[in-house]
Amino acid sequence: MPCYAKESIDKYRSQQPHDGLSNVEDTSAAGLNGSPTADERDYRFVEKRELNSLIALLRADAFRVLGPRVEDAAIVYDELESLEDLPQGYVETQSPGRYRIEKGDHENFFQFTVSPNSWKQFLFPARVSLARAKKDRDGWSFAEGDDLQQDADGRREKLAFVGVRACELAAIAIQDRVFLEGPYVDPVYQRRRESTFIVAVNCTTAADTCFCTSTDSGPKCRQGFDLSMTELPHGFLLEAGSQVGGSYLEKLESRPANPSEIESGFRLEQQAVQQIRKQLDTHDLRDLLLNNLDHPHWDQVATRCLSCTNCTMVCPTCFCSSVHDVADLSGDNVERIRQWDSCFNLDFSYTKGGTVRDNTRSRYRQWLTHKLGSWQDQFDSLGCVGCGRCITWCPVGIDLTEEVQAIRVKPTSKRTLSTPVEPAVATCVVKDEDD
Amino acid sequence: MGSNVSQLDSNRDRRHSAWVTYPATVTRMVQECADVFTYDLHFDDPVTAEQFDFQPGQFNMLYVPGIGESAISIAGWAKDGQGLRHTIRSVGNVTDAIARGGVGMSLGIRGPFGSHWPIEHLTQAKSPLDVVVVAGGIGLAPLRSLIEFMIEHRSQIGNVDLLLGARSPQDFLYREDWDRWTEHGIRIALTVDRADRSWQGHLGVITLLLEQMTIPDPAHTLLMTCGPEVMMRYVGGVGAEKQIALEDIWLTLERNMNCAIGLCGHCQLGPEFICKDGPVLRYGRVRQWLRVQDL
DSSP states (O other): OOOHHHHHHHHHHHHSOTTSOOOOOOSSOOOTTOOOOGGGOOOEEEETTHHHHHHHHHHHTTEEEEEEEEETTEEEEEEOSSGGGSOTTEEEEEETTEEEEEEOSOOOSSOSOOOSOOTHHHHSOSEEEEEEEEEETTEEEEEEOGGGSOOTTSOOOEEEEEEEOHHHHHHHHHHHHHHHSSSSOOHHHHHHHTTEEEEEEOOSSOOTTOOTTTTTOOSSOOSSOSEEEEEETTEEEEEESSHHHHHHHHHSOEEEOOHHHHHHHHHHHHHHHHHOOOOOOOTTHHHHHHTOTTOTHHHHHHTTOOOOOHHHHHOSSOOOEEEEEEEOTTSSEEEEEEEEOOTTSGGGGEETTEESOOSHHHHHHHHHHIIIIIHHHHHSSOSOOSOOHHHHTOTTOOOHHHHHHHHHHSOOOSSOTTSOOOOOGGGOOOOSOOO | OOOHHHHHHSSOOGGGOTTOOEEEEEEEEEEEETTEEEEEEEESSHHHHHHOOOOTTOEEEEEETTTEEEEEEOOEEOTTSSSEEEEEEOOSHHHHHHHHHOTTOEEEEEEEESOOOOHHHHHHOSSOOEEEEEEEGGGGHHHHHHHHHHHHTGGGOOOEEEEEEESSGGGOSOHHHHHHHHHTTEEEEEEESSOOTTOOSEESOHHHHHHHOOOSOGGGEEEEEESOHHHHHHHHHHHHHTTOOGGGEEEEOOOOOSSSSSOSOTTEETTEETTTTOSEEEHHHHHHHHTSTTO
16 A cells, blocks of 8 residues: 555655744645645635545545544544535534534534544554463463454555644644654554545634644645645535545546635635634743743642643644553463553653652643653654644643743743753762662 | 564564564572562573674563563673573562562563663773773662673773662672672772671762772763662762763663653653663763753
């Protein structure tokens, strides 16, 4: 299976400024077939029902088609069988600690932003079987877990994501870097990612919690998709981002978009930009946070934070996990299960000498300074794509942009990174637990 | 069940196969002190045994199925040179299970992982470097393979001082190795936190020993340390006071290591993944993080 969107994601990434600062207009954004500017893009217009044909084509090609649908009073990502499954006519409201959807006065399929789900749950599933152990007379033997084994005929499940937002494309690009481009590759992520077809959708509206313009990750989908859509009142503007995407586009009943349709799409994209109110000042963000690890504001956040892990569960880039053993009753057959974990869990930093981060202050600090600070050292980008999920789904409505701002307006910076303080030898006391 | 041999023989490089676990058996178990044992482990599969190699300072994930994994530094090769040696304090579910299992126990090994002591600096130096090794308690375990390496390359290395600290005179590790180390010109100095009547040596924290030491040529001296984190911070501080460059002071850190390949997030210290960027790191690289409480 070719790695469709991966190639274009690489291009997208190469254009991403490392500090998320730049507002430089992307001039080379394109699929695999060249680098047209925005005016030269080859937009096709399709009627809305053609999206149904696309879903059917993908399903006929053995893709498991996933997209937004309404469940439990929220828009979630789950299997799509047809256009009927999409949340047509819905509008959402999001604010710190609050999420509601309701029927609006429109017939659009994608007039909302991001949901409690992210595509992470399909590429980096919350629970996978990594390995197995089996005991016999000769002792233990080990094998790959279910999620690493090939199907009997060597095929893999192919995933098609329909309705991927620009911030989510950026999040996938970030997780690609974490799981595929370091000294070690995550085999579960790799095999899922390599067979994923991505249909992106440009946001035409923004939630109060959105701030992708600050992190330079949206709302326009620029790279990393096979197809992208802009939803107009009476149809979709489609654009191919890869050759495979283009081959599907050819199979749809489409015509070249006329200038007024392209203009209409552009205006809708601008509408989303204008609706974004929230801002995260990313200037010198890494140094600001890492120079203020002893800032009193961390104590203040800790009085509100419940350490519930919600922000890390909904975050599309958070990648922490733990492996646990699950044995059968005999104890001779053991499965190694990897599950999402969170730096907000007490056990997360447990060592036999003690738990490193045994209070909420240090755990919130770890999350925020990693996401916005040390992530840049590790992966050369912010770990945040401005989707706002952590703000919406925080039960007490903690807003990371406000926490950063609280430190920015009054940094302590008593000690800077360049002048760490040597410990005073005279007060040296060796603790008892010497391991 | 899949065959580990075929997994090893396949063309998948280590980048893709970090979760492959190799079966091994405990072949020797020696009690070092109250709750610390040294184990020799042999891979069940001879091909694995032949292909396995490590650098001094790296660690393995030892796996007791049904209980879990534990990151344990590699103390060296086993007595016969075929298997591995690990020194383990029994302080948790996995380490207790290994102590209970003893000789003949079957377990799993993933590894080796992480960075190693700067042995290239020792062998590639224009003129022989002096080395000061400071070990607190079981912190000697990850330094043991370094000491053995220096013995193998003794002619290329200058003075080697080994400062050992323990809680009490009964808590020192590797006494059976000391005579051999001394014969190879390694100077050993001891100190304990709490003496008994038999103890005639130094009393007090190990940094005092280091402070009293004369370092003749700090510009050509490597300081390598392992022990409780607070001890290493002070050792680093004393080393710096003695004019050893921060780049020449090395320590090895312990954090919660779950995946051992930098993908699970547990072991972070500031920007460092201790499992992948460490565990052996330059003091100058991490001292700014070590001073921050609960980081």
